Amino acid sequence: MMKATIALLELMPRWVGYASCLLLIPLILTTCYEVVARYLFGAPTIWSFEIGYMLTGTFFLLGSGLALQRGSHIRVDLFYHRLSLRKRAWLDLLFYALVVLPLVAWTTYALAGYFWSGLESGETTGASAWNPPVWPLRLVFVVGFSTLVLQLIAECLKRIDTLFGQPEKL
Secondary structure, eight states: OHHHHHHHHHHHHHHHHHHHHTTHHHHHHHHHHHHIIIIISSOOOSSHHHHHHHHHHHHHHHTHHHHHHTTOSOOOOSSGGGSOHHHHHHHHHHHIIIIIHHHHHHHHHHHHHHHHHHHHHTOBOOSSSSOOBSHHHHHHHHHHHHHHHHHHHHHHHHHHHHHHSOOOOO
16 A cells, blocks of 8 residues: 555656656757857747746756655765664654655745745746746746645655555665
8 A cells, every 4th residue: 555655745746857857858959059049050048048047947957856766865974874764764754754755845845835826926036028927937936836745745655654564765
């Protein structure tokens, strides 16, 4: 039952993370187009800067849950690798459940309000002459942090399963 719950929780972070990888294609194409337009034709675009930072931010935000799932986040490993599997599970569970999960869940909630305010007000970026609305990027914040919340819950369940059920490699 625990493994099925974990697998279900990990579906969204996995697929959202995989889908975010596809954003590298338009990011590369946009950057190449801007370089050619600017330096070969002397006609820079008004939109490439904002598209670039939006796609890069989207890529990183939507991939954060998948990175946690794969253990790709940075960890200061001065003593962690020397601990037993059970001690690592306790340490992870305490840190995830008491520090990271509450902060990320609270941030997700706050970002949802931030998204709605941008959507309702019609706010724009104001960073270039293109000046697109901010709500699509703010929606990405909410989705990215939501997938991270799901993955954090799955990680907590994995540590509980390691402590009280079937131990797995962390």
